[in-house]
Structures are given as structure tokens and as C-alpha cells.
Amino acid sequence: MQKNLLRLFPLLLVGLLAISLALIGCSSESKTEYQYISAAELKNKLDAGEDVIIVDIQVEEEFNRHFIKGAIPTYAFPVETAEDRAKLVSTLQEIKTSNAPVIIVCPRGGGGATRTYDYYKGEFVSEDRLFILADGQEQWPYNNLLGSIDNTEDIKQKSESVQIFQPKEAIIQYVSPEQVKSDIENDTDILLIDIQPENDFRKHHIQGSIATYAFPVTSNDDKQKLARILPDVLTSEAPVYVLCPRGRSGAENTLNFLAEQGVDPNRMFIIEGGQAGWPYEELVVTQ
Known part of the structure; x- marks a missing residue:
């Protein structure tokens, strides 16, 4: 009996080791990886006049004591509630x-910053744009780029430039193919957003349309594809015409998503009948 147990013991060890490695692998795959920027790298960007958005989440008392010039104060630390x-x-x-x-600037570049990163990611800000200042405000070594409550003009200017984000409720309204054709032929300023899958878009799409491949706009991946065009939509006042395969739920989901991101619902219209019902072949492009 003892001999049998001794023979089985190495096998049990191998089995336990395999299970442990599998668990470690699973946990590492699910762990979020964050992007960091060093103080020196950020200083170089500021010295070069590069366009950056610095979001400071320090509590108000700490922000008043020291902040990087140009930072937007939020007082959101620890970003837990x-x-x-x-x-x-x-x-x-x-x-x-x-x-x-x-x-993202927090006191020490730790949990508050990662939770802010996760918040923006959940709001469909591309991860390619998100960075945490390594070691946070406490280890920022460049005093010439620091501000304090005694020098608040920069805070005032930055705060006044930030518009309050207002999620809205979509209005489902339609535009006829005839009106879209007229707008295109008259060079009217419009944003024509096509959400067809890539293969369908390549087969046929209306000239001048913006490809997103976001159909059916039900998953986070779909919405992330739409999020890439948000800067163009939010900085324009032009009507937004949405084209999906048949002008149904995918287009409605697009209107709902864009409204949630602050786009004025009164600007947005679904093209009646979608691509399947578009009658003007002279305005159709294939790839």
C-alpha cells in the first residue's frame, strides 16, 4: 500500500503544479494592463507644446497645494463611489x-488613477489615448511646471473651457433617400454614417459615407467602433444621417448610443429603408 502511494505521489505533484499554472495563467489574462507615462516624457510633451489633456483627480486640498499647469481639476479621488x-x-x-x-494624475499613480482609467475606458475613450502619470503628483520633479492656489488663472481658464457633458435621450426620426440625394448633390454639409458590416460596405455604400462596420451596435466592441467617430460628430453641427442594412434596429441603436455620448438628438436621422432600399445607383460606390 505504501509503495503504491509513493508511486502516486509524483503524479499528484505534477497534477497540482499543472492546476496552479493554469490558474496563474487565467488570472494574468484577465488582469487589466494600464499605460503609464513618466514625468520626463510628460515634461517633454509640455515643453514641445504638444496637445495633451491632463486630468487631475487629487482632492481639492491637495490640488490647491500643487498641480501641473494646465491640468483640469476634478477632485474625484479616490474614484470609488x-x-x-x-x-x-x-x-x-x-x-x-x-x-x-x-x-491621469492622482496623488501616487495608484488605485485612484487605474479606476479613472477604467471609467474612461467604460465611456468608450480609446485606450490608445489613456495614460497614468507614473508615481503621481507626489513625485513630480519639475517645479517650473507646477501651479498652486496662489496662481489660479490657469485653473480658471482651463475650467471655463470644459463644457459640461450632457447625455441625452434619442429621438427616432427619419430622412428620405430623396432628401439625402438632394443634400449630396447640393454639397450640403452632412455627416453620413454607415454602420454596415465591412463586407456589405465594400459591396455597396453611398458616396461620402463614413465606414464604421459597427452593425448591429449591440456589443461594447460595436460601440467602440462608433466611438472612433465621436470627435468628428461632436465638433460638427451638421445633420447626422445613419445608414444601416435596412434602416431598423441597428440604426436605432446607433442613435441611442450617440445621444448617450452627448450628440444632439435633433441632429440625427435614420435613412429610410437603409442600404437595401437606396434607389440611386449613381450615388453608390463599390470597392
């Missing part, structure tokens, strides 16, 4: 109407 996250909402308009990198 709904009330904390609500303080970040006012930054969304500036972030979503820009393609500039977003630098």
Missing part, C-alpha cells in the same frame, strides 16, 4: 471632442 465618478463627467466633452492623449 458613484459620487466620485460623477466628478469626472464634466471632462468627457473635452476628451471626446479631441484626439489628444489623456494623462
Whole structure:
């Protein structure tokens, strides 16, 4: 009996090791990886006059003591509650109407910063743009780029430039193919957003349309595809015409998503009948 147990012991060890490695692998795959920027790298960007958006989440008392010039104060630290996250909402308009990198500054570059990163990611800000200042405000070494409550003009100017982000409720309204054709032929300023899948878009789409491949706009991946065009939509006042395969739920989902991101619902229209019902072949492009 003892001999049998001794023979089985190495096999048990191998089995336990395999299970442990599998669990470690699973946990590492699910762990979010964050992008960081060093103080020196950020200083170089500021010295070069590059366009960056610095979001400072320090509590008000700490922000008043020291902040990087040009930073947007939010006082959102530690970004653990709904009330904390609500303080970040006012930054969304500036972030979503820009393609500039977003630098998140917290006291030490730790949990508050990663939670802010996750919040913006959940609001469909591209991760390519999100960076955490390594080691946070406490280790910022460049005093010439620091401001304080005694020098608040920069805070005032930056705060006044930030528009309050206002999610809206979509209005489902339609535009006829005839009206779209007229607008195209008269060079009227419009935004024509095509959400067809890529293969369908390549087969046929209306000239001048913006490809998103976001259909059916039900998953986060679909919405992320639409989020890429948000700066163009939010910085324009032109009517937004949405084209989907048949002018149904995919287009409605698009209107709902864009309204949630602050686009004026009165500007947005679904093209009746979608691509399947578009009658003007002379305005159709194939790839």
C-alpha cells in the first residue's frame, strides 16, 4: 500500500503544479494592463507644446497645494463611489471632442488613477489615448511646471473651457433617400454614417459615407467602433444621417448610443429603408 502511494505521489505533484499554472495563467489574462507615462516624457510633451489633456483627480486640498499647469481639476479621488465618478463627467466633452492623449494624475499613480482609467475606458475613450502619470503628483520633479492656489488663472481658464457633458435621450426620426440625394448633390454639409458590416460596405455604400462596420451596435466592441467617430460628430453641427442594412434596429441603436455620448438628438436621422432600399445607383460606390 505504501509503495503504491509513493508511486502516486509524483503524479499528484505534477497534477497540482499543472492546476496552479493554469490558474496563474487565467488570472494574468484577465488582469487589466494600464499605460503609464513618466514625468520626463510628460515634461517633454509640455515643453514641445504638444496637445495633451491632463486630468487631475487629487482632492481639492491637495490640488490647491500643487498641480501641473494646465491640468483640469476634478477632485474625484479616490474614484470609488458613484459620487466620485460623477466628478469626472464634466471632462468627457473635452476628451471626446479631441484626439489628444489623456494623462491621469492622482496623488501616487495608484488605485485612484487605474479606476479613472477604467471609467474612461467604460465611456468608450480609446485606450490608445489613456495614460497614468507614473508615481503621481507626489513625485513630480519639475517645479517650473507646477501651479498652486496662489496662481489660479490657469485653473480658471482651463475650467471655463470644459463644457459640461450632457447625455441625452434619442429621438427616432427619419430622412428620405430623396432628401439625402438632394443634400449630396447640393454639397450640403452632412455627416453620413454607415454602420454596415465591412463586407456589405465594400459591396455597396453611398458616396461620402463614413465606414464604421459597427452593425448591429449591440456589443461594447460595436460601440467602440462608433466611438472612433465621436470627435468628428461632436465638433460638427451638421445633420447626422445613419445608414444601416435596412434602416431598423441597428440604426436605432446607433442613435441611442450617440445621444448617450452627448450628440444632439435633433441632429440625427435614420435613412429610410437603409442600404437595401437606396434607389440611386449613381450615388453608390463599390470597392
